[in-house]
Amino acid sequence: MSDLSKTPVTIITGFLGAGKTTLISHLIRNAGGRRLAVVVNEFGTVGVDGDILKSCAIPDCPAENIVELSNGCICCTVADDFIPTVEALLKLDPKPDHILIETSGLALPKPLLKAFDWPAIRSRITVDGVIALADAEAVAAGRFAPDVAAVDAQREADDSIDHETPLSEVFEDQIACADLVLLTKPDLAGPDGVSRARDIIAAEAPRPLPVIEVAEGVVDAAVLLGLEAGAEDDLAARPSHHDGHHDHEHDDFDTIMIEMGEITDPADLAARVQHLAQTQNILRVKGYAAVAGKPMRLLVQAVGARVRHQYDRPWRADEARITRLVVIAEHDHVNAAAIRQALEG
Incomplete structure (x- = not known):
């Protein structure tokens, strides 16, 4: 009967830097005997996340079971990338017991859920659950709008006013689509920050959602895998800002790849990145240094x-011993030359 059952898929979504790769690394090592496969949707030109996960490979999740899709957001490249990748994973021998999908930090989960209705895979897989990771400190600080309370008040007073930023829409769509929310880095937020983040998530969620605090990605796989949500059949309960649209754009964000030689001082590089965040409107930096x-x-x-x-x-x-960094910034405020100068010196 196991050959006739659908393979469960867990979609792991979350804002930039929320800790998705750290969580999946932990799941790979602590899967409770499940044979896993992982699909990583990298945003940018450097396969950082995929490389991190492949370095975690174990017999129950060998490197060949970890696939990276770097041609764009998988909810926008379903036919070309996502469907063939899932079909290839289902043909593996032995077949995975569970597939994890790490979306890019900018991905909207609902269009991806709709992809599971494709005839080629619908009878063979089911979305066991959508897990949304939220950085407790960032959520508590209200970084998804200049003033969350003020924007909410304005929207209630006048439905024609929309002061939401692209970042807020991404965050809200991820929460609205989730079956479970993991509140990451609670130690950095502190008790008051965690409480504030919980209140914001509760206000954004279209239905009551369980929220679990998680540090360093450490959470029992039994909590995350086996939710049996059948999320692909539950789309109406997962509202999106983009309902009614056939596609969505990521033009609000730019990625800049910086490649340079060896560095001499990691602390100096960290200081450069920190200064960059204070002087340019960047969201995320990730990569490797030699x-x-x-x-x-x-x-x-x-x-x-x-x-x-x-x-x-x-x-x-x-x-090659080289340094590669990907910088993600908001499109309207990005200064590529200044970013390069700040990192390269």
Whole structure:
């Protein structure tokens, strides 16, 4: 009977830097005996997330089960990328017990859910659940609108006024589509911040949602996998700002790839990234750096002015020791020349 059952799929969505890759890395290592496959939708030109996950590969989730799609948002390239990828994973021997899909930080989950209605895969897979990750500190700070309370009051007073930013729409669509919300980095937000973030999520959610605090991606797989939500059959309960539209655009964001040689001081690079966040309207920096005299590769990740860097693995013999960073910024405010100058020096 197992050959006739649908393969469950979990969609893991969340705003930029919310911790999706960290969570999936933990699930790969603690899947409770499930054989996993992972689809990573990278936004930008450097396969950072896919490379991180492949370095976590174990027998129950070997590297060949981790597929990266880098040609754009999978909800916009369904026929060309997403459907063939899922079909290929279902043909693996042995077949995965569960498929995880990490969307880009800018993806809208509902168009992706609609893709599961495609005849080629509908009878073979089901969306076990949509997991939305939310950075507690960022949500508590109200970064998705200049003043969340004021915007809400204005919208209630005049339906013709729309002061929402693209970032708020992404956040709200992800919450509206979710079956479970993981509130990440609660230690940075503190008890008051966590409480504020919970209130904002509750206000945005179209229905009551369970919210779980998670630090460093550590959560029992039994909590996330096996929700049996059948989300592809529950679209009406998951409203989106883009309902009624056939597509959506990511023109509100730009990605800039910076490639340079070895660096000498990780702290100096982190300071440059932090200064960049304070002087340019950037959202996210992620990538790798080669540090002179060090055999290990330096992983660099930043959300706004919050920068984290750590050595993740040795450089392979077939890799060029170069530094590659992807910067994601809002389109209307991006200054590519200034960004390059700030990072390259």
